[in-house]
Amino acid sequence: MRADLNGAEAMTTLVTGAxxxxxxxxxxxxxxxxxxxxVDPEPRADFLRMKLGAGNxxxxxxxxxxxxxxxxxxxxxxxxxxxxxxxxxxxxxQQSLSLAFDINLxxxxxxxxxxxxxxxxxxxxxxxxxxxxRRRETSEAMRQGIAEDFPRGGERGYGNFKGAKExxxxxxxxxxxxxxxxxxxxxxxxxGHYWSGSSGGQKMHNLIEAAFEERGTRITLSETxxxxxxxxxxxxxxxxxxxxxxxxxxxIFNIGNGYVTSFEEVLAAVQALFPAMKYEIxxxxxxxxxxxxxxxxxxxxxxxxxPRFTIASAFADYLEELAHARGTAHRSGERHx
Numbered sequence: 001m002r003a004d005l006n007g008a009e010a011m012t013t014l015v016t017g018a019x020x021x022x023x024x025x026x027x028x029x030x031x032x033x034x035x036x037x038x039v040d041p042e043p044r045a046d047f048l049r050m051k052l053g054a055g056n057x058x059x060x061x062x063x064x065x066x067x068x069x070x071x072x073x074x075x076x077x078x079x080x081x082x083x084x085x086x087x088x089x090x091x092x093x094q095q096s097l098s099l100a101f102d103i104n105l106x107x108x109x110x111x112x113x114x115x116x117x118x119x120x121x122x123x124x125x126x127x128x129x130x131x132x133x134r135r136r137e138t139s140e141a142m143r144q145g146i147a148e149d150f151p152r153g154g155e156r157g158y159g160n161f162k163g164a165k166e167x168x169x170x171x172x173x174x175x176x177x178x179x180x181x182x183x184x185x186x187x188x189x190x191x192g193h194y195w196s197g198s199s200g201g202q203k204m205h206n207l208i209e210a211a212f213e214e215r216g217t218r219i220t221l222s223e224t225x226x227x228x229x230x231x232x233x234x235x236x237x238x239x240x241x242x243x244x245x246x247x248x249x250x251x252i253f254n255i256g257n258g259y260v261t262s263f264e265e266v267l268a269a270v271q272a273l274f275p276a277m278k279y280e281i282x283x284x285x286x287x288x289x290x291x292x293x294x295x296x297x298x299x300x301x302x303x304x305x306x307p308r309f310t311i312a313s314a315f316a317d318y319l320e321e322l323a324h325a326r327g328t329a330h331r332s333g334e335r336h337x
Contacts, residue, residue, distance in 0.1 A: 014079040017086035018043040020192030023051040024236025030055040037077050064107030074118035081243050083124045084111045090199045093158040108165040112172035122179035124242045129184050130159035137292050145295030148252045181242040186256030190232025191321040211274035218280045224263040226290045228256045231314035234307045241303040248302035254294040257307050269312045
């Protein structure tokens with residue numbers, strides 16, 4: 001715990017990774033008077049200022065592969081809740097499976113050990129919809145959505161490593177009796193930076209940024225496939241609910257919009273804001289497959305959460321944030337987005 005501005009003891013949450021999801025959760029936590037400690041080896045102070053202002057947060061520039069540092073931070077700040085977002089994602093995992101193994105799986109082991117050794121009460125782990133074995137999709141799944149008991153597995157490193165992380169944490173939680181809630185988000189997008197490898201989030205950012213700057217952008221063919229998305233602010237609220245509700249009977253939750261959005265629908269939402277937007281699709285073959293949506297009924301029932309943003313309203317909000325960030329950047333000489 002840390003003292004808040006009034007001298008009272010504030011609850012403290014440790015967040016691994018000072019990126020898009022971590023900062024959106026922190027907005028919620030800070031709004032209810034909680035202190036936040038970010039553990040990130042290369043935290044972007046400008047990005048955090050843009051997202052959080054002068055909030056009650058601390059930066060600890062450590063890597064999740066450094067177990068002693070994690071334990072020291074957790075104990076020093078008397079952390080009660082840990083939100084684990086750090087790791088490589090998407091194509092970056094496939095490009096370097098060995099490095100991703102060390103960061104994603106080794107880092108998750110260290111997070112679990114930190115929870116155990118520092119006496120952290122609850123761990124909220126950010127997983128992904130990519131854990132599901134889409135090779136097993138059925139017509140029933142297409143109609144009703146992918147539920148949390150759908151089989152895990154697949155062929156690519158990102159989803160398989162995330163599935164392995166879930167199994168590691170389930171074993172630790174059962175053995176050491178800490179509270180564990182895991183969220184499986186759809187493709188998260190919002191104003192942020194995408195160093196960790198989110199190609200879908202980067203695509204959405206590239207579209208809105210290019211439209212805002214009145215220039216064209218190139219989109220790879222693979223990024224024109226249908227996806228299920230969730231706006232970062234909706235995701236932040238979901239993490240906040242997972243961190244604060246009494247431990248529910250169900251502890252794994254899909255977090256998405258509950259529907260799959262085509263690339264044409266994404267373009268229409270951007271063009272509604274910027275009719276003159278220009279883009280170019282790289283040549284190649286495009287798959288016509290459409291994945292099944294996530295069933296988000298458990299999150300509604302047990303977390304009291306459901307999305308507030310559509311793709312259209314999310315882009316409108318995104319534009320407001322981008323305009324504000326660029327205005328700040330213009331005055332300070334910094335580039336925030």
